[in-house]
Amino acid sequence: xxxxxxxxxxxxxxxxEGMVIGQKTMFVRTAGCDYSCAWCDSAFTWDGSAKDDxxxxxxxxxxxxxxxxxxxxxxxxxxxxxxxxxxxxxxxFVKILNDNQIRIALETxxxxxxxxxxxxxxxxxxxxxxxxxxxxxxxxxxKIISRLEDGGRKAHISLKVVVFDNKDYExxxxxxxxxxxxxxxxxxxxxxxxxxxxxxLTYKLLNKYEWLTDKTMADSELADVKVLPQLHTLLWGNKRxx
Amino acid sequence: xxxxxxxxxxxxxxxxEGMVIGQKTMFVRTAGCDYSCAWCDSAFTWDGSAKDDxxxxxxxxxxxxxxxxxxxxxxxxxxxxxxxxxxxxxxxFVKILNDNQIRIALETxxxxxxxxxxxxxxxxxxxxxxxxxxxxxxxxxxKIISRLEDGGRKAHISLKVVVFDNKDYExxxxxxxxxxxxxxxxxxxxxxxxxxxxxxLTYKLLNKYEWLTDKTMADSELADVKVLPQLHTLLWGNKRxx
Ligand code: SF4
Ligand code: SF4
Numbered sequence: 170x171x172x173x174x175x176x177x178x179x180x181x182x183x184x185x186e187g188m189v190i191g192q193k194t195m196f197v198r199t200a201g202c203d204y205s206c207a208w209c210d211s212a213f214t215w216d217g218s219a220k221d222d223x224x225x226x227x228x229x230x231x232x233x234x235x236x237x238x239x240x241x242x243x244x245x246x247x248x249x250x251x252x253x254x255x256x257x258x259x260x261x262f263v264k265i266l267n268d269n270q271i272r273i274a275l276e277t278x279x280x281x282x283x284x285x286x287x288x289x290x291x292x293x294x295x296x297x298x299x300x301x302x303x304x305x306x307x308x309x310x311x312k313i314i315s316r317l318e319d320g321g322r323k324a325h326i327s328l329k330v331v332v333f334d335n336k337d338y339e340x341x342x343x344x345x346x347x348x349x350x351x352x353x354x355x356x357x358x359x360x361x362x363x364x365x366x367x368x369x370l371t372y373k374l375l376n377k378y379e380w381l382t383d384k385t386m387a388d389s390e391l392a393d394v395k396v397l398p399q400l401h402t403l404l405w406g407n408k409r410x411x
Numbered sequence: 412x413x414x415x416x417x418x419x420x421x422x423x424x425x426x427x428e429g430m431v432i433g434q435k436t437m438f439v440r441t442a443g444c445d446y447s448c449a450w451c452d453s454a455f456t457w458d459g460s461a462k463d464d465x466x467x468x469x470x471x472x473x474x475x476x477x478x479x480x481x482x483x484x485x486x487x488x489x490x491x492x493x494x495x496x497x498x499x500x501x502x503x504f505v506k507i508l509n510d511n512q513i514r515i516a517l518e519t520x521x522x523x524x525x526x527x528x529x530x531x532x533x534x535x536x537x538x539x540x541x542x543x544x545x546x547x548x549x550x551x552x553x554k555i556i557s558r559l560e561d562g563g564r565k566a567h568i569s570l571k572v573v574v575f576d577n578k579d580y581e582x583x584x585x586x587x588x589x590x591x592x593x594x595x596x597x598x599x600x601x602x603x604x605x606x607x608x609x610x611x612l613t614y615k616l617l618n619k620y621e622w623l624t625d626k627t628m629a630d631s632e633l634a635d636v637k638v639l640p641q642l643h644t645l646l647w648g649n650k651r652x653x
Contacts, residue, residue, distance in 0.1 A: 371617065378646065389484035395434050396425055400620075
């Protein structure tokens, strides 16, 4: 069996963002990313700082660990990273979850296709805006979105753009126009990844959420969109593993 | 054409709670309720305090008003109350929205059936827990849920229970057991409807949200559930019409 580089397995906790916000879920976090976003909130998955914590696990090791943590208390697993889409053979883990009637959420930036995307229940494609300093390859993204549409997955996918500033907002609008059939989420960026003053962070994040909401509500070019904060950051600040 | 007692029409704003949380939407609030919940956050719709603000409008009056406010800038309308399900002829308004490809959300406690429930895109049935001092008629609720299931509406409906305390939580679990096929939301109750100190309110609500999340995550009898706060209260406190 293939082994995968795993950095965290935890839960049950709530999904704090995106298309299944609020859902009781388990988290599996893979190591490694083909991007290096300026504001990555999971930089430890690829910058080497947590390399000693990476555990090499098979699909059934991960499944066992999930059950050890919470057998009978979950029906949903979120696969996060890093970019889990780098792992072709992760299919093996996805299959175990599918076979056990566990629903699956996945988040990826949309830089790499995998056939197993077609059995993900809640697939969030999250192309990165200018503030990330990354450049989206729209030819790749076009192909990913059309394969998902052709596969009849429209109800199971969404686009999510994190917005820090006006340029990011314009990028989000461009993405919304380009893929106008796909459910679109705007999410407030957290630009203070180190503070431990949770009250201050909550205040700042809610202010930014209000800014983004006001802007979006006034803008008829985004007539059909969802705007959300990150609930886990409002609850637990910058803590990991919750 | 029939006339309806309307108290508020506003938007676009975000849907702050439940199954379409974050969605850009317009709000139409009808007057009148068959309940009188102890902690009703819309008591002005039924307690007489806003009776002079009630406007009698036809379905096309309401549609016109929505377009006057935001033509081209909405694709979703939330019908709220009071209990809009008291209005049999509201069908006329629902039809206008259906015909114009505007998606519709409705919230009702589940005390009255209407045939037009079958064309609501996002129907939240929100039976009231013990802290409300209301008593759920489960025979009526059973019938409503099975008519919706028989009508093939499962993907379009959810149950939501507001939780203030442990007794409410037990009630929520009983509801989840009884209708185990239906998507279930727990929502934190706001027990301070009068404060204007938004920072204090945010702090209290996030603390309660953490309490409810912790409790639910530890409870394997609620293995598949979503737990959410009210985003509009975090953003705007107890203000009306936002
Ligand atoms: S794509 Fe995601 S995990 Fe990778 S660097 Fe960007 S934010 Fe971090
Ligand atoms: S059912 Fe809703 S509107 Fe009616 S009294 Fe209760 S909370 Fe208020």
